[in-house]
Amino acid sequence: MSESSKDFINSLYALIKATFVYDFNNDVVINLVQRFLQNINKFFQAGNQIEILRYRDYIFFNKVRMRFEVEGYASLQFLEEVLKKLWIKSITFLPGLKSNELLNFCSLFKYDKDTFIQNYNQSGFGSIQVEFLTEQEELVPEFLKDGEQIKKTYFKALKVTKNLIQNLWNRQHVDTRSFRRVIYTLIDSLSQDEFGLIALTTIKNFDEYTYNHSLNVGVLSLAMGQRLGMEKRNLVKLGTAGLLHDIGKVAISKQIIDKPGALTKEEWEILKNHSIYGVSEIIKTRGLDDISFASLLTSYQHHWNYNGTGYPERLDQKTQPTLYARIVRICDAYDAMTTSRPYQLLPYLPAVAIRVLWSNINTYFDALLTKVFIQIFGLYPVTSCLELNTGDIAIVLRQNPGHIDRPIIKIVLNNKGEKVNGPIIDLSMDNKINIIKAIYPQRYDINPGEHLLTQ
Amino acid sequence: MPVKITELTNDLVKTIKAAQMYQTTHPSFKNFFNQLYQDLVEYLKTNYQIVFQIERFSIRYEDYVVYEETEKDISIAFRLFRDGIREIKFSEGITDDELLIFIEVISRTDRDQDIALNLWECDLSHISFYVVEEEEEKLTYSIPEMPKMEINYDEAVKGVLSKEKIEFTDKINVDITPEELRQLKSAITEVEKQIPIGIVISTLIDALKKSQSQEIIDALVEMLELSISTNDFNNACLIVNQLWNYNDINLISRIENETLVMSFAGLPDILDEQSFNDFIALIGFFSKKSVAHFVRILKNIKNQQRLEALRNRLAYICQGDPSPLIDFLKSSDLQILTNAIVILGIIKNRSVIPLLENLILHPSVQVRMAIIDALTELGEAKMIAGFLNDVQNEVRIKALHALERIKYPPIYQRLIKTIKKRAFLKLNYNEQKAYFNCLVANRDNRITRHLEQILFKWAIFSGKKYLIKRQLAAQALAKLNSSKAIEILKKGAEKRNEDIRAICKNALKFTSTKGEDKNV
Numbered sequence: 001m002s003e004s005s006k007d008f009i010n011s012l013y014a015l016i017k018a019t020f021v022y023d024f025n026n027d028v029v030i031n032l033v034q035r036f037l038q039n040i041n042k043f044f045q046a047g048n049q050i051e052i053l054r055y056r057d058y059i060f061f062n063k064v065r066m067r068f069e070v071e072g073y074a075s076l077q078f079l080e081e082v083l084k085k086l087w088i089k090s091i092t093f094l095p096g097l098k099s100n101e102l103l104n105f106c107s108l109f110k111y112d113k114d115t116f117i118q119n120y121n122q123s124g125f126g127s128i129q130v131e132f133l134t135e136q137e138e139l140v141p142e143f144l145k146d147g148e149q150i151k152k153t154y155f156k157a158l159k160v161t162k163n164l165i166q167n168l169w170n171r172q173h174v175d176t177r178s179f180r181r182v183i184y185t186l187i188d189s190l191s192q193d194e195f196g197l198i199a200l201t202t203i204k205n206f207d208e209y210t211y212n213h214s215l216n217v218g219v220l221s222l223a224m225g226q227r228l229g230m231e232k233r234n235l236v237k238l239g240t241a242g243l244l245h246d247i248g249k250v251a252i253s254k255q256i257i258d259k260p261g262a263l264t265k266e267e268w269e270i271l272k273n274h275s276i277y278g279v280s281e282i283i284k285t286r287g288l289d290d291i292s293f294a295s296l297l298t299s300y301q302h303h304w305n306y307n308g309t310g311y312p313e314r315l316d317q318k319t320q321p322t323l324y325a326r327i328v329r330i331c332d333a334y335d336a337m338t339t340s341r342p343y344q345l346l347p348y349l350p351a352v353a354i355r356v357l358w359s360n361i362n363t364y365f366d367a368l369l370t371k372v373f374i375q376i377f378g379l380y381p382v383t384s385c386l387e388l389n390t391g392d393i394a395i396v397l398r399q400n401p402g403h404i405d406r407p408i409i410k411i412v413l414n415n416k417g418e419k420v421n422g423p424i425i426d427l428s429m430d431n432k433i434n435i436i437k438a439i440y441p442q443r444y445d446i447n448p449g450e451h452l453l454t455q
Numbered sequence: 456m457p458v459k460i461t462e463l464t465n466d467l468v469k470t471i472k473a474a475q476m477y478q479t480t481h482p483s484f485k486n487f488f489n490q491l492y493q494d495l496v497e498y499l500k501t502n503y504q505i506v507f508q509i510e511r512f513s514i515r516y517e518d519y520v521v522y523e524e525t526e527k528d529i530s531i532a533f534r535l536f537r538d539g540i541r542e543i544k545f546s547e548g549i550t551d552d553e554l555l556i557f558i559e560v561i562s563r564t565d566r567d568q569d570i571a572l573n574l575w576e577c578d579l580s581h582i583s584f585y586v587v588e589e590e591e592e593k594l595t596y597s598i599p600e601m602p603k604m605e606i607n608y609d610e611a612v613k614g615v616l617s618k619e620k621i622e623f624t625d626k627i628n629v630d631i632t633p634e635e636l637r638q639l640k641s642a643i644t645e646v647e648k649q650i651p652i653g654i655v656i657s658t659l660i661d662a663l664k665k666s667q668s669q670e671i672i673d674a675l676v677e678m679l680e681l682s683i684s685t686n687d688f689n690n691a692c693l694i695v696n697q698l699w700n701y702n703d704i705n706l707i708s709r710i711e712n713e714t715l716v717m718s719f720a721g722l723p724d725i726l727d728e729q730s731f732n733d734f735i736a737l738i739g740f741f742s743k744k745s746v747a748h749f750v751r752i753l754k755n756i757k758n759q760q761r762l763e764a765l766r767n768r769l770a771y772i773c774q775g776d777p778s779p780l781i782d783f784l785k786s787s788d789l790q791i792l793t794n795a796i797v798i799l800g801i802i803k804n805r806s807v808i809p810l811l812e813n814l815i816l817h818p819s820v821q822v823r824m825a826i827i828d829a830l831t832e833l834g835e836a837k838m839i840a841g842f843l844n845d846v847q848n849e850v851r852i853k854a855l856h857a858l859e860r861i862k863y864p865p866i867y868q869r870l871i872k873t874i875k876k877r878a879f880l881k882l883n884y885n886e887q888k889a890y891f892n893c894l895v896a897n898r899d900n901r902i903t904r905h906l907e908q909i910l911f912k913w914a915i916f917s918g919k920k921y922l923i924k925r926q927l928a929a930q931a932l933a934k935l936n937s938s939k940a941i942e943i944l945k946k947g948a949e950k951r952n953e954d955i956r957a958i959c960k961n962a963l964k965f966t967s968t969k970g971e972d973k974n975v
Binding site: 070071177180181184188203204205228229230231232233234236237273276277279280281283284288293294297301312315322323324340345346348349351354356358359368371372374379404437438439440441443445447449450 | 571572575576578586599600603606608609611612615616619620622623625627629630631636640643645649650652654659661662665666668671673674677678
């Protein structure tokens with residue numbers, strides 16, 4: 001997202017908010033109008049008009065999709081929300097815009113949809129054009145509607161990850177070029193549709209935990225890096241570090257890795273060495289460069305807790321893990337908790353895992369990064385199975401920016417206990433439907449993966 | 456085909472070829488590049504974007520082939536195609552920097568370059584491309600079964616909540632305050648910088664400490680070489696030092712050779728203070744076999760202090776063994792010979808004394824002075840005293856300084872005899888002063904009397920020259936600072952002779968009032 005478009009959205013947000021509170025002659029409002037007009041005039045002088053378009057929960061600024069990043073999150077989320085509430089498809093600002101026209105327009109945002117439309121039509125805005133949606137928008141998430149490419153990306157990445165780990169395990173040649181390419185395709189896919197790849201990480205294959213887990217931690221870490229506004233070259237480091245965080249396990253006997261049931265104390269001690277072995281494996285796989293450095297530090301530190309505990313033991317407890325390792329620590333714990341493993345056949349519900357993360361902030365996890373994680377994944381992450389106050393059972397299809405507790409859901413079981421291909425509901429727009437609790441989908445023979453892959 | 460497209464394609468191909476022949480700063484390249492950029496911007500102003508399709512040996516625009524070259528080694532299309540690039544799109548708003556980066560990337564002809572990856576890494580905003588993966592087979596995926604268990608799922612959830620001590624009703628606020636946002640931004644800015652190599656080194660060594668790994672040792676050797684080649688002696692030292700402490704492994708032994716040592720030539724004069732100190736510390740890990748190479752690079756060092764530091768370091772490496780330097784005593788290169796002599800002295804191995812003795816009459820002043828340095832380190836005062844007869848006053852002065860430093864009381868009688876001679880007045884001031892300092896340093900109980908005699912001596916001839924001698928005698932008394940010496944100076948301060956009075960008054964200023972006896 002360019003700085004000028006960020007500035008524009010921020011100044012529009014501030015102005016709309018100010019018109020809710022102050023009258024038009026207030027100094028705050030006057031200053032904000034000046035700032036906004038200065039911003040917009042830069043675009044007009046360059047011969048451009050400004051179009052803000054909302055499509056499928058994304059905001060496009062002059063056709064470029066704006067990413068939800070921590071910085072500027074509040075303003076973008078506010079704008080997305082009001083446009084959704086008012087059924088606005090797009091707003092176009094044209095040259096000749098005056099302060100009075102702008103103020104009158106901004107003050108309309110406090111109304112409901114019908115009043116907004118009525119006032120907009122009556123006021124006759126010459127330099128602000130609004131296009132409204134004519135029918136309720138499509139709620140099917142992008143990745144479900146047109147998700148072939150994203151699925152291809154994910155499963156290709158899974159295949160490459162599997163090859164890499166297996167080849168390391170068998171001490172065979174490792175194809176690093178494919179691996180590097182996978183990182184880039186994941187980054188590209190995430191920038192096109194953040195939630196598509198995240199949704200695919202919830203399809204867990206019990207038999208292929210190691211590969212699935214490595215890829216998922218890579219994807220989840222990348223989603224966090226993107227939300228944090230990291231540059232592409234740093235996303236490459238983070239994604240690689242996430243994918244390779246457990247690579248040291250290839251140096252541990254498969255009997256221990258795949259052992260059904262609980263590990264003995266001795267076996268557990270051996271397993272803990274994977275963080276250390278990872279350092280050698282990364283050097284072996286990638287050689288020495290900045291990306292390897294980030295990866296080997298992450299491998300070494302990804303079981304370091306925020307409070308100085310964890311393993312391997314650090315010489316100085318005050319030494320904090322790198323940002324990459326702190327991100328991977330959270331993603332690793334979340335994916336591990338929510339995946340069935342030999343010694344944990346019933347995984348934690350995603351909604352429970354989120355709360356476990358939260359209850360361990362500042363002890364195990366970096367509080368601030370955990371907040372960002374929950375902002376992205378919500379309290380009920382994608383594919384969570386929910387019991388609603390209507391008696392229906394639904395699965396979560398995607399998050400609503402700014403509403404961590406009210407995602408977009410799909411009814412899959414009606415209140416009579418019948419499996420249905422039910423409606424998709426945006427809970428942020430429907431206050432009558434409430435979530436009672438998260439449940440295990442197995443209880444109702446529901447497989448959320450079917451709703452992701454078979455659309 | 457639109458004329459503009461033909462022109463643009465020609466511009467593009469010419470610019471790529473120019474980039475392969477010239478540096479991007481070369482005027483010829485700049486001409487082609489500027490033309491391309493100008494035409495591209497103009498085209499995009501009205502058409503917003505231009506998309507080229509990449510085929511095996513050709514580039515197409517819509518239905519037109521705009522470039523074709525079937526020879527793989529020079530075909531631009533083939534290089535792009537080989538790396539999976541199937542489409543390149545230029546959009547309005549493209550900057551000259553972006554275009555230059557693009558040209559640089561696609562001009563690289565080395566076979567191991569992955570153009571698609573390189574373009575991805577550049578993250579160009581107005582140049583996008585579509586890449587197909589090498590493997591085009593259909594990927595199959597299936598939905599894994601959800602293993603159903605014969606348990607009460609609701610109870611299972613309750614069990615987990617109780618074990619983790621959490622409730623679904625617990626409030627979770629993930630709003631990020633401005634202060635927290637600042638913290639996050641600063642953390643991100645931090646990782647955007649290069650990862651501090653010191654942290655990587657410490658981690659590698661820590662990992663090695665816990666699990667021996669050839670890969671890590673090799674990596675550390677590689678990082679050591681890299682650090683040394685970039686004059687990053689701090690990290691080089693960190694690697695060598697920590698590894699030495701942890702595992703008794705001396706990585707230097709794996710990279711130590713003549714070429715490496717010779718690459719340090721000139722460095723001691725240009726490194727900053729900290730880097731030089733790190734450099735000196737690093738050298739301490741080299742073995743005796745490198746000493747000979749180091750001696751060769753000492754010859755051009757201009758900074759005397761750093762030269763001495765290096766000589767000391769080389770002596771330390773020798774660990775008392777003079778053998779790496781003995782051959783240099785036959786060198787005709789005066790600087791090499793000088794350095795070898797000085798280092799031999801610092802080593803303090805007395806077996807070299809006969810070898811040094813052979814060089815006492817060496818024609819070079821520099822060499823004779825180096826021998827004095829070496830003999831000083833070895834405490835060989837008697838041999839140093841031999842240099843008081845040297846033809847060069849600077850050699851004699853050095854010998855006096857050496858004797859002053861290492862103390863050789865038997866020399867006293869000889870010194871006072873020389874001082875009392877008329878010829879003494881012909882020596883320059885520095886030598887005269889060195890004599891008096893040496894006398895004080897090697898004094899016996901006659902010194903006060905001797906100095907008093909010199910101070911108050913009735914001098915008819917050479918009065919002016921003798922004045923200096925008086926001054927030096929008075930200063931020597933002040934230096935002694937004994938009660939007797941002060942008494943003499945006080946007596947002098949009362950004399951009728953104006954010169955003596957002034958000299959003594961002045962000297963008294965340098966004595967302490969108590970007149971402490973300094974064991975005289």
